[in-house]
Amino acid sequence: MPARMTSESATFDRLDRQILHGLQLAPRVPFARLGAVLGVSEQTAARRYQRMRTLGIARVFGAVDHARLPGAATWMVRLTCRPGTAMPTAEALARRPDTSWVMVGAGGAELTTSIAAVAGQQGLLHHLPRAANVLSVSAHQILHRFAGRGEADWIAGDDRLDDNQRRELITPTEEVTINTDMSQEDQPLINALAHDGRASFAALADATGWTQRRAASRLNALTAAGFLRFDVDTSATALGFHAVAHLWFTVAPADLASVGARLADHQQLAWAAAVTGSANIVAVALSTDAAALYDYLTTEVAAIPEVRNCETVPVLTRVKQAVSLVDNGILRGPLA
Template identity: 30%
Template structure:
C-alpha cells in the first residue's frame, strides 16, 4: 500500500523553506501577503507551493481540538507485532480515522499510535476489541495523555530571519489550542475546510450553503478560540530536522508544571504530554542527526536535573501524521480524514464478552 510510486528524493531550497515557515504561521494568507513576506511575486509563491504540494513535500492539515459536548481523550498506544506482520498491522491501523499518528519505532515496541476518543469506554473497546484482536498484533499497552503542553502545530521551521522584505503575516489560532470546541453547527464547515485549507470564503460558502459573511465570521471565531488547528507540514527528511526521537521521562509531580513549561519552549520539541503511567512525561523532538540524540538528551537533563529519561525510541517510518499517510522519507502519499471511530464493528465482540460475564442478581 505505502510503497507504490514513492517520489524521488529532492532537496528544498531556501525559498521553499521560507515559504513553509510563512504558511505555518498563516495557512490561509492571501498569496499577495505571502509573497510580500518572502519578497517575491505572489505568482511565484503560489507556483512554489503547488510544486511542493504535488510532490508530497509539504501539505496542510486542519482539525478541531474538540467537539461540543464530546470530551476528548488522547491516548498513546504501543503495539508489539508478530514477526513479519508489522507493516500489515501499520497499514490497517493507519486507516482508522481517529488514529492521529502511526509511527514505526525502535526499542521496546514496534508501533506507537496517537489516538483520540470520546470516552474511556470507547478507548477500552478500541484497544481490547480492535487492536487486541487484529491479526499480527502480539501485545499492546496504553497510556492516557492527562495534558498536552505542546504539540506539532506549534512547531516552526523559523527560516524568516533577514529573509523577506515585508513584515510577518498574521498568525492563525492566536489563543492556546484546546481552550474551546467546535460547535455542532460548525462541523460541516470544518469538514469541508479540512479537504483544502486554502479554499476561498466564496467556495466554502457555496459548498456549505452559508453566506460569505457567516463563513468569515465563523472562521475567525474558530481560529481565535483555538477550537480549530491548522498545520503546514514539511517532509521531515527535507526539513533540516530528519531525526525524530521520543523520550519517556519521569518528573516529580510537584515540579511538572515548571518542567513542562521549560521543555515545551525548547527548539527541538514537537510534543510534550503528561501521561497516566509511571513515566509521567512523553517528549518528541526533531533533531539534526542521529549523533544529536545523546547531545540533546544531555542538554535536556542538564537544564532540568529533576527529569529522568527512562526510555527512548527513534522513529524509523512516520507511517501517518495528523491524518496523512507518509512514505518512509516522510513525504505525503494520501490522507485519511480525521473523525470519530465507528464502534459498530466491535458490537458483536462486546455482546459476546458481556454474555460471558456472571449474571448480576439484585440484592435480597
C-alpha cells in the same frame, strides 16, 4: 500521489522555511499578505508553497480539535505487535479518522499512535487489546501540551519570522463567543479542509453543495468556537531529519510543569506533552542523524537534573502525520 523528489527538486531554502513558519502562524493567510511580510511577490509565495505541497514536503490542513469536544480525550498508545505484523497494523490504524502520528519503532515490533477517544464509547482503545496481532497495549492520556501545536519552530530554525513580521502577519481579532455545535452536516466541509486547508470558499462550496456564503460562515463559526483548527503537516525526512525518536521522560509530579516549560524551548522537539503513566512526559525529537540525537540527549536533556529517566525509542517508519498518510517519507494527503 505527489511526484517523487529528486536531489535537485527537493532543495529547501530560507524562504521556504519562512513561508512554512508564516503558514503555521496563519494557515489561511492570503499569499499577497504573506509575500508582503516576507518581502516577495504574491506569486512567489504561492508558487513556493504549491511546489512544496506537490512534492509532498508540506501541506496546510484543517481538522477537528478533539480536545474541544465534550467527553473527548487524546491518548498516546504504545503497541507491541507479533513479529511481522507491525507495519500492516500501522497501515490499518493510519486509515482510521480517529488516529494521527502513526509510527513504527526501530526493530519493527513497537508501534506508537495518537488516538482520539470519547468517554462512554467503545472505540479503538476498547478493541485494540483484543486484536490477535497485538501482544501488549500501553495507553497514556495527554493531559497538557507543552510544545507542538505546529511544527514551524524546528522547521524554520534561525529563519523564523521575527516579532515585527509576526505582528504584520497576524491581525488581532476581537474575541467573540460563538454558540454552535458540530453536526454530521459539517463532515463534507471537514473532509475538504483535511485535503486542502487553504481551499477557497468556492472550492468548499463545490465540496459541500452549499453556497460560498454558507461555507465561509460555517468555517468561521467552527473555527471561532474552537472545534476546527488549521496547521501544517510536514515531512521530516524530506526536510533532512533522518533520526526521529520518541522520548519518554520520567520526572517527579512537582517538577512536571517546570521540566515541560524547559522542553518547550528545545528546538529539537517537534512536540512534547504531559501524559498519564510512570513516564509522564512524551516528546518527539528530530535530528539530522544519530550523532545529532546523541548530542541533544547528552547536552540539553542532560542539563535538566529533574529528569529521572529518559527512554529513547527510535522511529523506523512514519506512516501518518496529523492527517496525512506518508509514503516513503513523502506526504500524500488524507484518505479520499
